[in-house]
Amino acid sequence: MSDLLVPIIVMLVLVFGEAGILHLTGRQKIDWHDVVFNINSGHIVLWLFRCTEVLCYGLVFSRFSLHLFDSVSPVWLWLFTLLAWDFGFYWLHRLHHTLRPLWAVHVVHHQGEHFNLSLGVRNSWYSSLTGIPFFLVLAVLGVPLSVFLVVSVLHYSVQFFNHNALTPKLSWLEYLFVTPSHHRVHHYKARRFADSNYGGTFIFWDKLFGTFCHVTPPVEPGYGVQGERPSSNPLRESNLPFLRMLGVRKTRVQPPRRFNASATIVIAGALLLFGLVLGYIQLYGYDIERVTTQQTALFLLLAAGSIALGGISDGQRWGVVLWLLVTLGLPLLFIGIWDWRQPYWLGVMAGLVVHAIALLAGQGRRVNEPQREPV
Numbered sequence: 001m002s003d004l005l006v007p008i009i010v011m012l013v014l015v016f017g018e019a020g021i022l023h024l025t026g027r028q029k030i031d032w033h034d035v036v037f038n039i040n041s042g043h044i045v046l047w048l049f050r051c052t053e054v055l056c057y058g059l060v061f062s063r064f065s066l067h068l069f070d071s072v073s074p075v076w077l078w079l080f081t082l083l084a085w086d087f088g089f090y091w092l093h094r095l096h097h098t099l100r101p102l103w104a105v106h107v108v109h110h111q112g113e114h115f116n117l118s119l120g121v122r123n124s125w126y127s128s129l130t131g132i133p134f135f136l137v138l139a140v141l142g143v144p145l146s147v148f149l150v151v152s153v154l155h156y157s158v159q160f161f162n163h164n165a166l167t168p169k170l171s172w173l174e175y176l177f178v179t180p181s182h183h184r185v186h187h188y189k190a191r192r193f194a195d196s197n198y199g200g201t202f203i204f205w206d207k208l209f210g211t212f213c214h215v216t217p218p219v220e221p222g223y224g225v226q227g228e229r230p231s232s233n234p235l236r237e238s239n240l241p242f243l244r245m246l247g248v249r250k251t252r253v254q255p256p257r258r259f260n261a262s263a264t265i266v267i268a269g270a271l272l273l274f275g276l277v278l279g280y281i282q283l284y285g286y287d288i289e290r291v292t293t294q295q296t297a298l299f300l301l302l303a304a305g306s307i308a309l310g311g312i313s314d315g316q317r318w319g320v321v322l323w324l325l326v327t328l329g330l331p332l333l334f335i336g337i338w339d340w341r342q343p344y345w346l347g348v349m350a351g352l353v354v355h356a357i358a359l360l361a362g363q364g365r366r367v368n369e370p371q372r373e374p375v
Contacts, residue, residue: 032263033313036270038118042234044302049128051288060139067142088134090205093198104241113224120163125238232313257315327356
């Protein structure tokens with residue numbers, strides 16, 4: 001599964017590399033807790049639903065495909081898929097901003113208040129599920145699963161690049177492709193900007209359907225969405241929009257911070273957790289048809305670790321308790337019960353133990369930070 005791991009590792013290097021450059025050059029004040037949330041916004045749960053998307057695509061292709069591309073040149077197949085995928089994404093993205101249930105999923109991405117590469121991987125748990133109806137058309141038409149996966153990775157890579165804060169305008173490429181300057185406008189807090197530039201890779205969809213905006217305001221209006229500042233808890237942020245749709249309002253106010261975990265501790269925890277997610281992907285890939293007890297236990301612990309890390313970022317002691325349970329549970333399962341003694345797993349387990357000790361040593365510092373109020 002190295003074809004899956006390498007892009008993820010490169011993504012992590014680029015996210016933290018860009019953040020370091022922005023911090024050292026003073027071009028952007030980096031909120032490291034925000035960066036951690038972005039890379040910790042529940043990617044193990046996202047992976048589960050991405051696997052569901054792939055499973056659905058494979059089933060539809062095998063049972064309902066019209067096989068229209070069986071005798072077509074591979075060149076035309078790839079060109080068609082590149083354009084058709086992006087066309088489907090344009091309408092998926094546009095409807096995310098139009099239909100309230102889809103906005104409840106997409107709002108997590110727009111809550112990010114800093115425009116940098118980490119924002120490109122900030123998503124709701126349910127992002128992959130919303131794309132299923134839009135891309136199954138390709139399966140029905142006869143685009144093979146392998147082609148769909150490669151094209152998806154290419155487009156998502158372009159979208160990831162378009163969240164970077166370092167690239168200037170790209171000359172003539174601005175007329176054909178979505179670029180960081182286009183997508184930066186889409187993330188402005190003002191609604192008139194956010195409801196434009198929906199394209200993923202090609203900007204001509206926006207020009208064709210009247211949603212293109214090239215106007216950059218003289219004073220940057222800021223990023224994010226109007227209303228309450230988000231927490232760092234992926235469980236809360238992925239599900240709270242749906243509770244609000246149902247009229248549940250009592251969860252608006254966040255509890256006061258009980259302690260202040262250092263950015264170093266939070267970043268180290270996020271990297272250790274991501275290391276475990278990489279191991280999970282290496283072991284199980286896209287296969288969710290033959291789920292084992294070990295896979296289920298590992299998945300639940302990683303999901304709990306993601307939520308715990310969010311609680312730690314928010315200064316909540318329950319996050320520390322849950323993180324300690326995860327860091328105790330994983331070595332117990334891996335070494336004591338499953339006897340997984342490969343160097344990779346042993347190294348990550350050792351890192352978790354050291355991290356838990358460091359967290360306990362520093363978590364007693366209280367802060368007198370006021371409760372976050374809705375903006």
